[in-house]
Amino acid sequence: MEAWFISDIHIKTAEERNGQILLRFLRSLLEKNPQQIHLFMLGDIFDLWIGDSQYFANQFPDLMKALKDLRQAGARITYIEGNHDVHIEGYFQKKLGVEVFVEAQYYNIDGLRVRVEHGDLINLNDIKYLKYRALIRNPWIKPLKDVFPGRFWAYLGNRASKKSRARSGDYRTRNEEQLIAMIRNHAERVYREGAFDVIISGHMHVFDDTMVSVNGQKVRSVNLGSWFEDHVKVFRIKDGQCDWVTIS
Numbered sequence: 354m355e356a357w358f359i360s361d362i363h364i365k366t367a368e369e370r371n372g373q374i375l376l377r378f379l380r381s382l383l384e385k386n387p388q389q390i391h392l393f394m395l396g397d398i399f400d401l402w403i404g405d406s407q408y409f410a411n412q413f414p415d416l417m418k419a420l421k422d423l424r425q426a427g428a429r430i431t432y433i434e435g436n437h438d439v440h441i442e443g444y445f446q447k448k449l450g451v452e453v454f455v456e457a458q459y460y461n462i463d464g465l466r467v468r469v470e471h472g473d474l475i476n477l478n479d480i481k482y483l484k485y486r487a488l489i490r491n492p493w494i495k496p497l498k499d500v501f502p503g504r505f506w507a508y509l510g511n512r513a514s515k516k517s518r519a520r521s522g523d524y525r526t527r528n529e530e531q532l533i534a535m536i537r538n539h540a541e542r543v544y545r546e547g548a549f550d551v552i553i554s555g556h557m558h559v560f561d562d563t564m565v566s567v568n569g570q571k572v573r574s575v576n577l578g579s580w581f582e583d584h585v586k587v588f589r590i591k592d593g594q595c596d597w598v599t600i601s
């Protein structure tokens with residue numbers, strides 16, 4: 354079994370560096386034994402994707418085809434939505450056969466209990482975001498995504514993400530240590546919801562991979578960082594062993 358974990362690529366266009374790296378990465382998985390592959394896309398893969406409309410899919414035809422090919426070759430793909438990719442199940446689940454979730458999920462990967470999530474519930478101090486999350490996740494709001502066209506959501510979402518980036522970017526440079534403490538505290542806090550050996554999240558854009566002690570148990574706490582780095586690193590669990598793989 355080979356599980357791969359990606360998040361926070363924030364792809365804007367298919368042509369940009371990270372769009373191309375992701376495409377090469379997906380195609381490389383196809384060259385392996387896809388029936389042994391479980392790909393986890395842990396949110397904010399796209400800088401903006403809202404709803405089922407073909408509008409967003411049309412911007413990334415090669416990526417969509419690569420995902421479809423992987424599924425058809427027998428790979429399992431799990432997508433946990435971030436705060437930049439919202440209500441995507443109509444396309445990813447129905448058209449591509451990708452499992453789509455919003456909240457944290459648990460998997461047994463070669464005997465390792467693994468908890469995966471986007472990570473947008475790690476920072477409990479970001480009250481503005483938590484309110485926004487409650488709004489976009491509100492079941493009464495959800496039907497609106499189909500009423501307005503993709504272009505409309507693209508406009509609104511771009512505005513919202515610019516603001517959020519300005520806020521969290523500033524926050525990040527000043528408080529990287531605090532963010533790391535939050536990631537590790539989160540591991541301890543959510544262990545009560547269900548035990549795990551490894552917890553993997555994104556969203557914080559801070560690489561972190563450490564052992565934390567919870568209830569006398571040693572667990573591995575991983576934050577995937579982002580792809581806004583000189584070298585892109587991807588987390589992998591292969592035959593029960595965790596490692597980081599640099600891709601280009």
Ligand SMILES: [Mn+2]
Nearest residue numbers: 397435436556
């Ligand atoms: Mn995020």
